Amino acid sequence: MSEPAQTERDSFARVEAGMKRRRAAERRFRFFGKCAVGLGLGFLVILFVSIVGNGYSAFWQTRITLDVAIDEAIVDPAGTRDPAVLRAADYGALIKQSLREMFPDVSGRRNRFALYGLVSNGANFDLRDRVLADPSLIGGKLSLSVAADDDVDMLMKGHIDRDAPEADRRIKDNQLAWIDALEADDRLHSAFNLDFFGNGDSRDPELAGIRGALMGSIYTLFVTLGLSFPLAVAAAVYLEEFAPKNRWTDLIEVNINNLAAVPSIVFGLLGLAVFINFFTLPRSAPIVGGLVLTLMTLPTIIIASRAALKSVPPSIREGALGVGASPMQAVMYHVLPLALPGMLTGTIIGMAQALGETAPLLMIGMVAFIADVPTGVFDPSTALPVQIYLWADSPERAYVEKTSAAIIVLLLFLAAMNALAVLLRRRFERRW
Amino acid sequence: MEAQASRFMAENPEQTPARRRPTEADAATYDREHRGTVGELRSEVPRMRCTRVNVHYGDKHAIRDVSLDVGKNEVLAMIGPSGCGKSTFLRCLNRMNDTVVGCRVSGEILLDGKDIMASDVDVVPLRARVGMVFQKPNPFPKSIFENVAFGPRIHGLAQSHAELEEIVVSSLQKANLWDEVKDRLAHPGTGLSGGQQQRLCIARAIAIQPEVILMDEPCSALDPISTAKIEQLIDELRRNFSICIVTHSMQQAARVSQRTAYFHLGDLIEVGDTDRIFVKPQHQLTEDYITGRFG
Numbered sequence: 001m002s003e004p005a006q007t008e009r010d011s012f013a014r015v016e017a018g019m020k021r022r023r024a025a026e027r028r029f030r031f032f033g034k035c036a037v038g039l040g041l042g043f044l045v046i047l048f049v050s051i052v053g054n055g056y057s058a059f060w061q062t063r064i065t066l067d068v069a070i071d072e073a074i075v076d077p078a079g080t081r082d083p084a085v086l087r088a089a090d091y092g093a094l095i096k097q098s099l100r101e102m103f104p105d106v107s108g109r110r111n112r113f114a115l116y117g118l119v120s121n122g123a124n125f126d127l128r129d130r131v132l133a134d135p136s137l138i139g140g141k142l143s144l145s146v147a148a149d150d151d152v153d154m155l156m157k158g159h160i161d162r163d164a165p166e167a168d169r170r171i172k173d174n175q176l177a178w179i180d181a182l183e184a185d186d187r188l189h190s191a192f193n194l195d196f197f198g199n200g201d202s203r204d205p206e207l208a209g210i211r212g213a214l215m216g217s218i219y220t221l222f223v224t225l226g227l228s229f230p231l232a233v234a235a236a237v238y239l240e241e242f243a244p245k246n247r248w249t250d251l252i253e254v255n256i257n258n259l260a261a262v263p264s265i266v267f268g269l270l271g272l273a274v275f276i277n278f279f280t281l282p283r284s285a286p287i288v289g290g291l292v293l294t295l296m297t298l299p300t301i302i303i304a305s306r307a308a309l310k311s312v313p314p315s316i317r318e319g320a321l322g323v324g325a326s327p328m329q330a331v332m333y334h335v336l337p338l339a340l341p342g343m344l345t346g347t348i349i350g351m352a353q354a355l356g357e358t359a360p361l362l363m364i365g366m367v368a369f370i371a372d373v374p375t376g377v378f379d380p381s382t383a384l385p386v387q388i389y390l391w392a393d394s395p396e397r398a399y400v401e402k403t404s405a406a407i408i409v410l411l412l413f414l415a416a417m418n419a420l421a422v423l424l425r426r427r428f429e430r431r432w
Numbered sequence: 433m434e435a436q437a438s439r440f441m442a443e444n445p446e447q448t449p450a451r452r453r454p455t456e457a458d459a460a461t462y463d464r465e466h467r468g469t470v471g472e473l474r475s476e477v478p479r480m481r482c483t484r485v486n487v488h489y490g491d492k493h494a495i496r497d498v499s500l501d502v503g504k505n506e507v508l509a510m511i512g513p514s515g516c517g518k519s520t521f522l523r524c525l526n527r528m529n530d531t532v533v534g535c536r537v538s539g540e541i542l543l544d545g546k547d548i549m550a551s552d553v554d555v556v557p558l559r560a561r562v563g564m565v566f567q568k569p570n571p572f573p574k575s576i577f578e579n580v581a582f583g584p585r586i587h588g589l590a591q592s593h594a595e596l597e598e599i600v601v602s603s604l605q606k607a608n609l610w611d612e613v614k615d616r617l618a619h620p621g622t623g624l625s626g627g628q629q630q631r632l633c634i635a636r637a638i639a640i641q642p643e644v645i646l647m648d649e650p651c652s653a654l655d656p657i658s659t660a661k662i663e664q665l666i667d668e669l670r671r672n673f674s675i676c677i678v679t680h681s682m683q684q685a686a687r688v689s690q691r692t693a694y695f696h697l698g699d700l701i702e703v704g705d706t707d708r709i710f711v712k713p714q715h716q717l718t719e720d721y722i723t724g725r726f727g
Contacts, residue, residue, distance in 0.1 A: 323564075324556050324558075326556050
């Protein structure tokens with residue numbers, strides 16, 4: 001009678017002996033999991049710290065306060081106050097004059113040039129806008145805060161080493177002395193860089209802004225979303241709910257899955273050949289970018305939408321058909337609302353892909369230097385990732401922080417899009 | 433059919449297809465090999481009349497030559513072992529099998545004397561006349577009100593919102609659910625208990641005033657108390673509708689139905705008054721099933 005008890009105890013002992021190994025394996029596995037998550041988070045933190053650390057300073061800009069005497073003889077010699085005359089006047093001369101007055105002992109062509117170089121070229125336009133807005137300023141004196149040149153800005157932000165040999169510095173000794181004098185006179189300020197959000201691209205870093213690229217991206221995504229979402233949802237609903245299951249639909253399904261894996265530059269070439277060369281749509285325009293990105297995101301959204309439709313329980317369809325709904329009504333009233341959250345998730349993944357896509361945009365000319373902010377989908381423009389690429393390629397020191405700042409804007413845009421998707425999803429999500 | 437016959441032959445080698453097995457326990461008139469329906473397959477006042485209905489799933493012959501009537505104001509129970517084709521047959525009656533890929537139905541099914549199998553028949557109004565309640569309660573993930581209002585709304589049965597409300601209330605009342613949900617019509621239908629959900633599905637089906645209601649094992653997912661409520665409801669609904677119910681429970685068939693049909697491996701074996709079938713089955717297979725010898 002002890003025989004079964006004996007074997008029972010034996011097997012317990014064996015289980016007990018094995019437990020140690022099993023627990024160790026479990027602990028090991030958990031440790032690896034934690035390591036993986038930790039590593040991922042670590043890299044993310046490094047990424048964010050590096051980008052924000054490099055980029056945050058671009059949101060501030062050094063400005064110089066000048067006392068500008070608006071000389072009627074220069075601005076409006078005839079005294080007509082005609083806007084055309086006012087617009088064409090030489091405001092640069094006024095700025096230069098004000099600088100010369102501030103530092104009267106600067107002499108010689110070369111030195112004067114160095115002095116004028118402290119102030120951004122954009123100062124002329126600031127002054128012009130002020131005068132055009134209020135012609136009564138003519139003849140008076142105006143205290144005007146203008147953007148400093150990017151080298152001055154870099155010096156103030158500590159990116160130029162004062163102690164380096166003069167030949168290695170972009171700011172020379174005499175300029176250093178003037179800057180110190182301006183600072184002592186409390187004429188140097190750091191202010192929020194409105195130009196960065198208000199301007200398009202520029203050759204002068206202190207005037208270069210993200211607005212052109214941002215608007216370009218928004219228009220492009222607008223076109224992409226407007227075309228790809230309805231097309232993809234319609235395609236997915238038809239393939240999943242109505243199409244007969246045969247060799248043709250299988251072939252279509254395989255090809256859609258393959259399309260999702262086609263390198264994006266190929267879509268760019270296609271866009272160049274078809275939309276620009278054949279349909280003669282304008283080059284560099286968001287409409288073409290949007291069309292190309294639509295082709296690229298369509299398969300992604302179709303696949304996600306079909307998965308979402310598949311996950312709707314068939315009992316819902318049967319219930320609707322059972323009370324005499326037509327297949328169309330069953331889909332519209334019951335299946336689609338349940339599948340919508342999944343479709344939105346797929347759409348937002350596709351849109352995020354489209355937002356970050358650079359290669360196809362290079363092919364259709366959205367890589368050009370475009371200083372104007374686009375006002376429609378047919379205007380030439382760039383997009384955020386292309387702008388990042390362009391700035392990263394520029395030699396001036398000031399573009400380093402601009403590049404990081406543009407990346408921050410891109411990431412914020414992405415985060416805003418995702419937040420919107422989460423919001424929409426929560427709004428539509430229902431359990432069954 | 434040949435294969436099946438030979439299978440039964442193998443079990444009873446001494447038997448021949450023509451002769452009944454001579455044992456004293458056997459009260460049935462027809463032996464196990466008899467195929468072809470026995471009993472009263474026609475009703476005096478038919479609502480639906482099926483003649484030689486065959487169903488194929490791909491190569492599989494799922495239903496063979498079934499002829500059967502559904503009478504007015506009667507509950508017809510369909511019983512039989514799993515896979516015998518009773519649900520498949522039920523789904524022919526409102527052409528729900530159309531939605532199944534690879535399923536072919538042939539034969540004649542008349543609803544009030546008109547063939548519903550004709551190719552020019554629109555299934556949408558047909559399903560409004562022949563409603564369906566499924567095995568698993570499947571309320572829409574919407575409010576209780578919307579669940580019931582969906583059918584009347586898509587069919588345009590209500591001219592105004594007040595009329596729609598009236599339909600919803602009376603349907604819920606007929607489904608014996610009104611008292612339980614009258615304070616929470618805006619709550620989701622999926623939040624109800626299983627039995628309540630099934631009654632909601634019944635309310636949804638009767639809201640469009642069908643002539644026939646098909647029920648596919650409506651109580652198989654429910655506890656005994658909910659089952660009792662549904663059975664009572666079925667009995668009440670009989671006054672206004674014809675009801676076909678597929679069930680695995682012979683007790684349930686005996687309790688709720690007036691006529692019973694026994695299916696076996698795609699054949700309709702026996703049909704008759706429920707009282708008669710359960711007391712004195714004529715076919716040996718029916719007797720085997722209801723006495724619990726298999727199934």
